[in-house]
Amino acid sequence: MLSQYKLKDYNFILILLVAALSVIGVLLVGSADPSLRSRQMYGAIAGAVIMVIISLFDYSWVLNFSRILYGINLGLLVIVLLTGDARKGASRWLQIGGFQFQPTELAKILLILFFAMYFMKNEDAINTPASILKSFLLLLPPLALIAMQPDLKNTITITLIFFLLIYVAGLSYRRIGTILLIIIPAAALFLLLVTQTNLPIIKEYQKNRIMTFFQGDEEEYSESAIQQRNSITAIGSGQLTGKGLNNNEVSSSNRGNFVAELQNDFIFAVAGEELGFVGCFVIILLLFLIVLQCLLTGRRAKDLSGTLICSGVASMIAIQSFINICVATGLFPNTGTPLPFVSYGLTSLFCMYMGIGFVLNVGLQNRNYYLI
Numbered sequence: 001m002l003s004q005y006k007l008k009d010y011n012f013i014l015i016l017l018v019a020a021l022s023v024i025g026v027l028l029v030g031s032a033d034p035s036l037r038s039r040q041m042y043g044a045i046a047g048a049v050i051m052v053i054i055s056l057f058d059y060s061w062v063l064n065f066s067r068i069l070y071g072i073n074l075g076l077l078v079i080v081l082l083t084g085d086a087r088k089g090a091s092r093w094l095q096i097g098g099f100q101f102q103p104t105e106l107a108k109i110l111l112i113l114f115f116a117m118y119f120m121k122n123e124d125a126i127n128t129p130a131s132i133l134k135s136f137l138l139l140l141p142p143l144a145l146i147a148m149q150p151d152l153k154n155t156i157t158i159t160l161i162f163f164l165l166i167y168v169a170g171l172s173y174r175r176i177g178t179i180l181l182i183i184i185p186a187a188a189l190f191l192l193l194v195t196q197t198n199l200p201i202i203k204e205y206q207k208n209r210i211m212t213f214f215q216g217d218e219e220e221y222s223e224s225a226i227q228q229r230n231s232i233t234a235i236g237s238g239q240l241t242g243k244g245l246n247n248n249e250v251s252s253s254n255r256g257n258f259v260a261e262l263q264n265d266f267i268f269a270v271a272g273e274e275l276g277f278v279g280c281f282v283i284i285l286l287l288f289l290i291v292l293q294c295l296l297t298g299r300r301a302k303d304l305s306g307t308l309i310c311s312g313v314a315s316m317i318a319i320q321s322f323i324n325i326c327v328a329t330g331l332f333p334n335t336g337t338p339l340p341f342v343s344y345g346l347t348s349l350f351c352m353y354m355g356i357g358f359v360l361n362v363g364l365q366n367r368n369y370y371l372i
Helices: 012-032 034-055 059-064 068-085 104-123 129-147 151-168 175-194 206-213 219-237 267-299 306-330 346-364
Strands: 085-087 090-096 099-100
Touching: 012 034, 012 267, 012 346, 034 346, 059 104, 059 306, 059 346, 068 090, 068 104, 068 129, 090 104, 104 129, 104 151, 104 306, 104 346, 129 151, 151 306, 175 206, 219 267, 219 306, 267 306, 267 346, 306 346
Parallel strands: none
Antiparallel strands: 085 090, 090 099
């Protein structure tokens, strides 16, 4: 198999983009918390090794085990629910030796692989109501287990990835319109019930985050809104070129401890303050180019499953980037979503590299692969 790959088909542009973003991530995480710099750097190196190894495995061979991967995914989510390390009222982590592992991050990759195979096998029936319903029923068990942790942000993220996958698989616009007619009123009803009633629909801390977004000026929620306001202030204070990495200004978000979870959820605030508008623009541009490279690779894939893998990884990176930046700039409620390849969090970092590894393998097996 390796002898049939051609070096010219290896997407070195995508690798360079990911490497550049990872270097920025190491610098920003190290500035936010110097004690984490080495862990982030070694995590990026290990992730790159994982990426290269996965890129040499035939994704079509891997997809033969998609049902097993689906089962492993469910098993890990059940285990974390029963025995996981609880933090802030949520059980999302497993302890493996001296390391912590978050199965939900891996679930995104495993579900992308599973549905890539499923939609390829059911391509002709994708627009029948029975097929669509079956797809949703297959998504429901892992989604329910993730929601029960509770992990609302990843529940929403995986749902959005699924919708993009089913669209790329060939869902008709008529069916899309029907689904939107159901989802939009349901989402509006959900927000109405959360903000206007005391029904226990979600956890209290999740409700507080939503209420902070809509009613942050009220005294009850003003303290919760301070973190996002300070994040916006930090981003604006960097102006065009920023204050510089590891600056010692007392007024900075780092030294002044004005924003919590800087190394993870609000890493974009560090970028805005220390690298300025230019640095933020470079980060967004790199993320955009990575997503674009994934989509372009998907267009040249040898089959639908390869296209779906690339589209799934692209949507995962795009959705998480969009949510993280919107939270840091006050456009979304605080969700705790990491910025791909930049935020601290080794499980998320490894899984992002795994996704890129599969995209690279799809690129190695483009439509000209079997014409040799």
